[in-house]
Every structure is written in structure tokens, then in C-alpha cells.
Amino acid sequence: MYDAPLAPAADEAELRRLEETYCSFGDTVHxxxxxxxxxxxxxxxxxxxxxxxxxxxxxxxxxxxFGYRNPRLNAVAKRQLDTLPQVASQYLHxxxxxxxxxxxxxxxxxxGAKGRVHFNVGGAQAxxxxxxxxxxxxxxxxxxxxxxxxxxxxxxxxxxxxxSYRYRRRYGHFGERAQFIEFPYHFRGPxxxxxxxxxxxxxxxFARLFETEYNGVLDTKTGQAExxxxxxxxxxxxxxxxxxPKNFFVELKKVLDRYGILLVVDxxxxxxxxTGKLWSIEHFGVEPDVLVFGKALTNxxxxxxxxxxREALINPEVFPPGSTHSTxxxxxxxxxxxxxxxxxxxxxxxxxxxxxxxAYFLDGLKELQSRWPQxxxxxxxxxALRAExxxxxxxxxxxxxxxxxxxxxxxxxxxxxxxxxxxxxLDVGGYHKNVITLAPSLHITKEEIDLGLxxxxxxxxxxxx
Numbered sequence: 410m411y412d413a414p415l416a417p418a419a420d421e422a423e424l425r426r427l428e429e430t431y432c433s434f435g436d437t438v439h440x441x442x443x444x445x446x447x448x449x450x451x452x453x454x455x456x457x458x459x460x461x462x463x464x465x466x467x468x469x470x471x472x473x474x475f476g477y478r479n480p481r482l483n484a485v486a487k488r489q490l491d492t493l494p495q496v497a498s499q500y501l502h503x504x505x506x507x508x509x510x511x512x513x514x515x516x517x518x519x520x521g522a523k524g525r526v527h528f529n530v531g532g533a534q535a536x537x538x539x540x541x542x543x544x545x546x547x548x549x550x551x552x553x554x555x556x557x558x559x560x561x562x563x564x565x566x567x568x569x570x571x572x573s574y575r576y577r578r579r580y581g582h583f584g585e586r587a588q589f590i591e592f593p594y595h596f597r598g599p600x601x602x603x604x605x606x607x608x609x610x611x612x613x614x615f616a617r618l619f620e621t622e623y624n625g626v627l628d629t630k631t632g633q634a635e636x637x638x639x640x641x642x643x644x645x646x647x648x649x650x651x652x653x654p655k656n657f658f659v660e661l662k663k664v665l666d667r668y669g670i671l672l673v674v675d676x677x678x679x680x681x682x683x684t685g686k687l688w689s690i691e692h693f694g695v696e697p698d699v700l701v702f703g704k705a706l707t708n709x710x711x712x713x714x715x716x717x718x719r720e721a722l723i724n725p726e727v728f729p730p731g732s733t734h735s736t737x738x739x740x741x742x743x744x745x746x747x748x749x750x751x752x753x754x755x756x757x758x759x760x761x762x763x764x765x766x767x768a769y770f771l772d773g774l775k776e777l778q779s780r781w782p783q784x785x786x787x788x789x790x791x792x793a794l795r796a797e798x799x800x801x802x803x804x805x806x807x808x809x810x811x812x813x814x815x816x817x818x819x820x821x822x823x824x825x826x827x828x829x830x831x832x833x834x835l836d837v838g839g840y841h842k843n844v845i846t847l848a849p850s851l852h853i854t855k856e857e858i859d860l861g862l863x864x865x866x867x868x869x870x871x872x873x874x
Contacts, residue, residue, distance in 0.1 A: 421446050421458065437563075440837070445819045450477035453850045453857050455834060461821035463832035466861050470836065471646075471678045471793075471848040474705035479852075481753060482708050482746055489745040496741055498734070504744035511751045512702075515687065516717050520696040525723045528715040528739040532677035532703035533562025535714035536640075538733045539673055539699050540566045543638045545732070546671070546722045550637035554615075554670070555587040558594065558648030558840055561640055561675055570640045572648075588626070588636070590615050592645060593653045594840070596786040596797060608654035616664045627668065638671035638699070643689040646678035649839030650795035650846045652788050658693040671698040671722075677714070681705040682754060682851055685763040685791035692790065698722065706747045713743030763851055766858065767791040770847070773862040781866075783807060783873050794847040796865075797839065801873075806841035813872040814845075823867045825860060833864040 424446065438444050447463075449456040453476060455463045468474065475482060489504075496502055509526035517523055527542075529535045544551055555561070555570040562568070568576045570587040577583050593608040602610060618624045619634070627634050643658065645651040665672055674697040679689035683705070690697055699722065703714030722728070771789045774796055778784040785799035798811040814835065817823075821832035838846040849861070 441816055441819060452476045452478070453853050455832075457821065457832075461830075461832060463819075463821060463834050464857065464861055464864060465834040466845075466847050466849045467834055467836035468848050468850055469709050470704065471683055472704040472709040474681050474683060474851045475708045475750070475753070476850040476852045479708055482710060482749055485749040486710050486742060486746050489742055493741045498736070498739050502741050502744070504741055504748050505739045508744045508748040508751065511748070512715075512717055516700065519688075519691060522696065523720045524717050525720065526715055526717050527723065527733070528713065528744070529733070529735050530712045530714060530737050530740075531562075532701070532714050533564040533567040534735060535677070535701045535703055535716050536561045536567040536570075536675065537564055539701050539716050539718075540570075541733055542699060542716070542718055542722055542728060543671055543673060545728060547637035550635065551585045552636045553585075553587045554590055554636055554639040556592040556641060556645070556648075557589045558592050558645050558651065559589070559640065559642055559675075560645070560647035561642075561677075587640070590639075592648070592651060593657055594645075594648075594651045595654075596788075597840070604654045605656055608657035609660060612657065612660040612664065615661065619664070619668055632668070634668040634670055636670055638673045639665055640673045640675060642675045642679065643693055644679050644684065644790060644793055646846070647838050649797070649844035650789070650793050652790050652793075652795075653693075655693060658690070658695045662695040673697065673699040673701065675701050677701060677703040678848075679793060681750065682759040682763055683791060683793050683848060685760055685767065687754065689790070689793075706750060707743050708746065708750060710746050711740065711743040712737070713740065713747055759851060763791045766851075766853060766855070767794065769855060770794055770849075770858050770861075773858065777862060777866060777869075781869050781873065783810065783869060789847070792847075792849055792851055792853070795839075796845040796847065798843045798845065806839075806843040808841055808843045810872055811837055811843050811845065814868045817868055817871055818864070823864045823871075826863060831860065831864060833861070833868065 447455045448458045453465055455465050493502055512526045513524055529538055553570050557572050559572050561571050563576050569583045569585055572589045591611050593611045595604045595607050598607045619627045622629045626636055662672060674690045676688050680702045699716055699718045701716045707713050767789055774787040778787050782801050782803045783799055784796050785803045786797040788795050798807050799805055800807045815837055818833035818835055822830045823833060825831035836846045838844050
């Protein structure tokens with residue numbers, strides 16, 4: 410329970426007036442007509458100024474994997490604040506070096522390749538760094554493949570490999586926009602195919618691009634592809650937590666290796682045991698050339714992101730000092746917390762606990778689906794779960810219904826049982842913006858999962874009727 414002093418609720422009217430007058434609306438805060446003010450947080454919960462409790466099932470877009478105000482991680486942040494909170498990145502500090510070593514050594518064990526770690530601040534900035542790295546390694550090739558439904562950020566370079574045109578529309582022509590390839594989104598794929606058959610079908614369609622020079626991607630006389638890399642999210646994030654078949658990336662990687670195209674894996678949302686493994690790509694049996702990470706590395710306490718790349722792509726002779734730079738990259742507040750996160754993950758059996766909790770939550774979603782035809786599809790891997798909200802036919806996307814559910818959840822008056830009320834924080838994603846993308850704390854209890862399912866049922870009773 411949040412026990413810090415709460416600001417008077419009456420202040421909010423003036424804050425809204427100031428926000429409307431002085432704050433840019435361009436920084437993505439207005440998903441609801443009146444975004445909620447929160448005043449406190451703890452564990453799996455957020456609290457408003459009146460002390461109302463809201464169960465959070467999205468945890469800052471999977472940035473707070475280990476719960477709000479995690480005592481162990483907060484203690485490290487406070488200790489670093491009192492020792493070395495600031496230092497320019499042209500100098501070294503212990504936490505940066507140890508964190509990079511832990512990530513790189515883990516990658517070497519899992520992927521069989523020596524590599525190095527390169528830090529930045531936000532996920533999109535790390536994606537930008539990876540684009541520089543890839544273009545440098547491929548002789549300046551600037552064309553990339555990416556997936557329909559993929560999301561890699563909203564900086565200019567990251568927007569070019571993010572499939573949504575609305576993130577680019579206002580900013581002129583993107584001459585180096587990625588070529589977007591179909592992702593095996595089985596629920597909305599061709600009827601009559603199993604998930605595995607659909608995955609194979611998508612790979613075959615991609616492989617066809619290399620059959621003749623007239624498909625525009627390959628010089629068949631030299632075997633040289635025009636494209637440098639394929640950017641993938643193993644599980645699509647903003648696209649709606651779409652989980653591909655297990656064979657998909659193995660078959661895709663064979664095509665990429667045949668034509669010398671690098672595999673860049675975006676783990677910004679799915680990394681740090683969201684799916685039950687440190688990296689979600691580990692579920693799919695392939696080794697990336699570059700891996701980008703961020704968000705939960707610091708549990709949301711301090712911006713820090715980065716990438717791991719194979720030695721041949723990132724050693725100082727090919728990617729020298731100054732290749733990219735940010736004033737706050739590898740900052741000691743972030744690296745200290747990130748180092749503690751990696752130690753905590755090594756000490757705890759997150760692989761087992763996340764798998765067990767995820768299976769329990771998915772079973773509960775399937776039970777809800779059996780009673781509500783408006784839940785067209787449920788799926789998940791670990792604690793990355795999806796519930797696709799549809800019309801009563803179980804197929805037609807019902808964005809308006811999900812919008813109502815998200816707004817009602819912010820009222821804080823859902824029946825939590827035992828005479829108590831609670832709010833529910835949901836994230837909306839998917840190709841049609843009709844998918845609840847569930848990313849609860851990895852420390853969520855079964856009792857909190859049960860509460861979340863009860864609140865979802867209450868929202869459907871209130872909104873679907």
C-alpha cells in the first residue's frame with residue numbers, strides 16, 4: 410500500500426489547465442481524453458491523489474518488470490546517488506564495465522559468439538545506434554527489412570523501420586524506409602492453416618524475393634542483396650504481442666544467412682525475462698548478429714538502453730570511438746541499477762516463476778474467453794499475454810469497445826471483491842488497436858492475477874453489454 414503523503418485532489422484542475430496551455434501533446438501522453446494523474450506506486454499498483462488503487466497490468470510498457478518501488482533496486486539507486494551519480498561518458502566507472510561484461514558473457518554462452526555491449530539512453534536511440542552499426546558493417550547499405558506490425562521507435566531512423574505510416578506522415582519522404590514483410594499473425598492469417606504452416610508460408614513468401622533479380626532485392630549475378638539487415642521483434646510488442654510459431658525464425662534465418670543479411674533482434678519490450686528467458690529470441694533457436702535492449706534493464710528508474718553485437722561488427726577497428734555518442738549514455742545511475750538487475754536475475758529462478766505465472770494467467774484468460782465471445786483470441790509466452798477484443802462474432806475488431814474498457818478501468822470503481830473497489834491499468838495495442846497487451850510485474854502474485862481476471866470480467870460486463 411502506498412503510504413507517502415498524497416497531494417490534494419483539488420490541485421488537478423489547475424494542473425490540467427497548465428498542461429493544456431504549456432505541455433506539448435506530441436510526446437504520446439494523450440491516449441485517453443483526460444489522462445489520469447497518479448501520485449504513488451508500489452508493487453503491482455498505482456495510486457491516485459485520493460488514494461484509490463489501480464492494478465497495473467502493463468507496467469509502463471514492460472519497463473517495470475520487477476514491480477514499482479522494488480526495494481532492492483531502489484536501494485542501489487539511492488546508494489549510487491550518494492557515491493557517483495554523475496560522470497561524463499569519456500571516463501570509465503566500474504558499473505558500466507561490469508554490466509557490459511555480464512551481458513556480453515551471457516550472450517557468448519547462449520549465441521556462441523564473442524561480442525561487445527554499447528550503451529545509450531532510450532530504446533529508439535539504441536535502435537539508431539544499431540542502424541549505424543549495421544550500415545557501417547555492410548559497406549553503407551541503408552535498406553532494411555522489417556515486419557508488418559513491427560515497432561522500433563519514433564526517432565527518424567527508427568520510424569523508417571517501424572511499419573506504421575502515421576509515425577512518418579508529417580515528416581516528409583523517408584527514402585530509406587524499410588521493406589515490410591508479413592509476420593505470421595495466425596489469428597488474422599489465412600484460414601485452414603495451422604500456426605506452423607502459416608509461419609512456413611510467410612518464410613516462403615519472403616524467400617521468393619530472392620528467386621529473380623526482378624523482385625528488386627538481389628543481384629543474381631553476384632549474389633549481393635541490396636538489403637543490409639532484417640529488424641525483428643521475436644514477439645511483436647505494439648503490434649499486439651503476436652507470438653510466432655516456434656519454427657519461424659529458424660527458417661527465416663536460413664534465408665538471411667544465404668544472402669548475407671544480418672539479423673537484428675529488438676528485445677526492448679520483451680527482454681529481461683518478460684517471456685521467461687532473458688531474451689525472447691532464446692525461445693526460437695536462432696543466434697542474432699545484433700541485439701537491442703532497454704526498458705526493464707533499470708526497472709524504469711533511470712533511462713538506459715544498449716545493444717550487443719558480434720565482435721566482427723563492433724570491435725574498435727571497425728566501429729571506433731565516437732561512432733555514436735550521447736551525453737547520458739552509460740550513466741552511472743542507470744548502469745548501477747542495471748548491474749543489480751542482472752545480479753537479481755542470476756540469483757532468482759525467473760525462468761520457472763514467469764513460466765508458471767504466465768501459464769496460470771493464460772488459463773484464466775481462456776476461461777474468460779469461453780464466457781465472452783468478444784474475446785476473439787488469447788495467447789502468450791511467459792508474462793507477455795494478449796487478449797484480442799472483438800465484436801460478438803469473435804472476429805470483427807472492436808476498438809471502440811476496448812477504448813471504453815480502458816477508460817472505465819481508469820475510474821477506479823471496479824468490483825474487487827470483499828466490498829473493495831479497484832481500478833485497472835491496461836495497454837492497448839494490435840494492428841487494429843483492439844488488443845489488450847498484458848505485461849504485469851514479474852513479481853505479480855496469483856492472487857493479483859485472479860484480481861486482474863476479475864476486473865477484466867467486470868469491465869466486459871460493464872462495457873460489452
